[in-house]
Amino acid sequence: MSMFQIKPARTLHEIYEQDFIPQKETGIHGWREWFVAQWRSHIEFYAEHHWWMMPIAARGKRPVQNRSNYSTVNKMWPALTVKQAEEWASKDFNIAVIGGRQIFWLDIDEPQKVPASFLEVAATQFLTMRTARGLAIPVERSGRGLGTKQLDGIGVDTVRKGNTYQLVPLSVTCTRDSGTSNHRVDFGKSPCVDGGKHDLRVREFLDLSKPVMMQKTLGRLLK
Numbered sequence: 001m002s003m004f005q006i007k008p009a010r011t012l013h014e015i016y017e018q019d020f021i022p023q024k025e026t027g028i029h030g031w032r033e034w035f036v037a038q039w040r041s042h043i044e045f046y047a048e049h050h051w052w053m054m055p056i057a058a059r060g061k062r063p064v065q066n067r068s069n070y071s072t073v074n075k076m077w078p079a080l081t082v083k084q085a086e087e088w089a090s091k092d093f094n095i096a097v098i099g100g101r102q103i104f105w106l107d108i109d110e111p112q113k114v115p116a117s118f119l120e121v122a123a124t125q126f127l128t129m130r131t132a133r134g135l136a137i138p139v140e141r142s143g144r145g146l147g148t149k150q151l152d153g154i155g156v157d158t159v160r161k162g163n164t165y166q167l168v169p170l171s172v173t174c175t176r177d178s179g180t181s182n183h184r185v186d187f188g189k190s191p192c193v194d195g196g197k198h199d200l201r202v203r204e205f206l207d208l209s210k211p212v213m214m215q216k217t218l219g220r221l222l223k
């Protein structure tokens with residue numbers, strides 16, 4: 001058992017109560033305006049890091065119509081500009097980042113299966129995202145081979161690289177959405193897969209001021 005615990009991803013209501021309300025007196029008064037401003041700072045961060053952004057269905061995991069299929073990206077589509085990404089986000093659409101040559105992501109759906117020593121360093125010293133189900137860690141590529149074989153057996157579920165994409169903060173997804181077409185939110189008009197309400201959670205970075213892990217650091221941590 002590790003002392004290191006990851007809190008579950010928050011709901012929009014929790015963010016409203018914990019972050020928006022306390023700043024309301026001295027900051028932005030409208031929840032929607034405030035949430036878009038949080039989105040904007042994230043989108044600017046992605047653009048500064050040259051991460052390619054693409055629009056994803058509102059509260060969903062699949063790219064908006066005609067952009068691509070689920071797992072790969074049609075390279076003919078240019079990445080979104082900051083302004084375009086902001087427009088999509090302000091209409092409740094999610095945003096994903098394409099791996100490209102810049103980054104890959106380590107998806108960890110069951111953090112308890114990952115060695116605590118690795119997880120603790122990654123989550124406290126480097127940029128780490130909390131997802132609806134677990135964690136994801138972006139890693140900046142250095143051009144050499146990924147050496148993903150080293151990742152076998154440390155509990156990483158998926159390595160998203162190249163043309164695959166990763167939904168990024170402040171995207172909102174349902175914990176029961178596994179990315180298949182039978183899960184639809186449709187602006188709240190469709191019920192969840194069990195016929196009930198969706199369990200919507202917001203993707204957030206544990207700390208946006210932390211640096212992105214470099215590939216060589218990952219290699220060192222896995223030794």
Ligand SMILES: [Zn+2]
Pocket residue numbers: 174175176177183191192193197198199
């Ligand atoms: Zn759902």
